[in-house]
Amino acid sequence: MAGEGNSTEAGQRRYNFVWYRATREHDELPHLLTDATGKVWANGIPPGLIRPDVLADIESAAAELLAPQFAEIVTRTAQPLFQPIFDLTVPRMAFGRIALLGDAAFVARPHCGMGVTKAAGDAVAIVRALAGHASVEAALEAYSDERVQVGQAIVEHARHLGAYMQAQLRNDQDREMAERYRTPEAVMRETAVSRPF
Numbered sequence: 129m130a131g132e133g134n135s136t137e138a139g140q141r142r143y144n145f146v147w148y149r150a151t152r153e154h155d156e157l158p159h160l161l162t163d164a165t166g167k168v169w170a171n172g173i174p175p176g177l178i179r180p181d182v183l184a185d186i187e188s189a190a191a192e193l194l195a196p197q198f199a200e201i202v203t204r205t206a207q208p209l210f211q212p213i214f215d216l217t218v219p220r221m222a223f224g225r226i227a228l229l230g231d232a233a234f235v236a237r238p239h240c241g242m243g244v245t246k247a248a249g250d251a252v253a254i255v256r257a258l259a260g261h262a263s264v265e266a267a268l269e270a271y272s273d274e275r276v277q278v279g280q281a282i283v284e285h286a287r288h289l290g291a292y293m294q295a296q297l298r299n300d301q302d303r304e305m306a307e308r309y310r311t312p313e314a315v316m317r318e319t320a321v322s323r324p325f
């Protein structure tokens with residue numbers, strides 16, 4: 129990534145890293161999202177409020193589970209942050225004269241890197257629908273019919289890919305999804321090459 133002052137010079141660039149970790153939704157996750165005062169931040173805890181014992185656990189898990197070089201990256205990070213990752217889908221994107229676009233409608237797991245493309249595709253589709261229909265309501269219905277299918281497909285795709293990448297497979301369906309991507313070629317094909325959405 130570009131560094132200070134948007135510099136891309138060697139020595140001034142930065143990098144970021146993401147470590148995906150599975151957690152139990154009913155007890156572990158609320159524990160991680162609870163600050164020192166006992167408040168639970170269900171949709172994501174502000175980085176400065178992550179408890180010291182949670183940060184210490186991240187460091188010890190890194191030392192235990194990761195290669196030393198990766199563990200060092202984790203332990204040298206002054207202020208790690210984390211956020212829960214959920215799938216979000218909606219059955220429709222139009223409600224009379226109101227429409228949902230982008231992340232407001234569908235949120236896929238990050239592995240497939242489709243969030244921006246999906247949001248832009250929604251924007252293009254809604255402009256096209258508004259230009260092609262006499263009433264706003266009819267335009268938004270047509271837009272919704274078209275883009276719900278795309279949103280569903282992207283979320284479903286990311287779920288399959290996510291099953292391959294998560295360390296713990298919870299059930300037979302997870303295992304079946306993971307099998308589909310069990311080669312480096314499949315992962316590269318699905319994450320590194322653009323898809324026509």
Ligand SMILES: Cc1cc2nc3c(=O)[nH]c(=O)nc-3n(C[C@H](O)[C@H](O)[C@H](O)COP(=O)(O)OP(=O)(O)OC[C@H]3O[C@@H](n4cnc5c(N)ncnc54)[C@H](O)[C@@H]3O)c2cc1C
Pocket residue numbers: 229230231232238241242243244245247
């Ligand atoms: C850390 C991270 C990394 C990501 N990496 C990638 C990636 O590599 N590739 C990729 O394709 N996608 C990536 N995404 C996902 C991508 O950023 C989103 O899918 C995309 O930005 C969704 O676009 P959007 O227009 O729907 O929403 P947003 O980009 O979130 O835009 C919503 C806007 O609404 C504004 N807003 C919110 N509330 C109000 C209000 N009440 N009044 C007025 N304005 C308001 C917000 O400030 C924001 O500007 C990443 C997301 C995150 C968080």
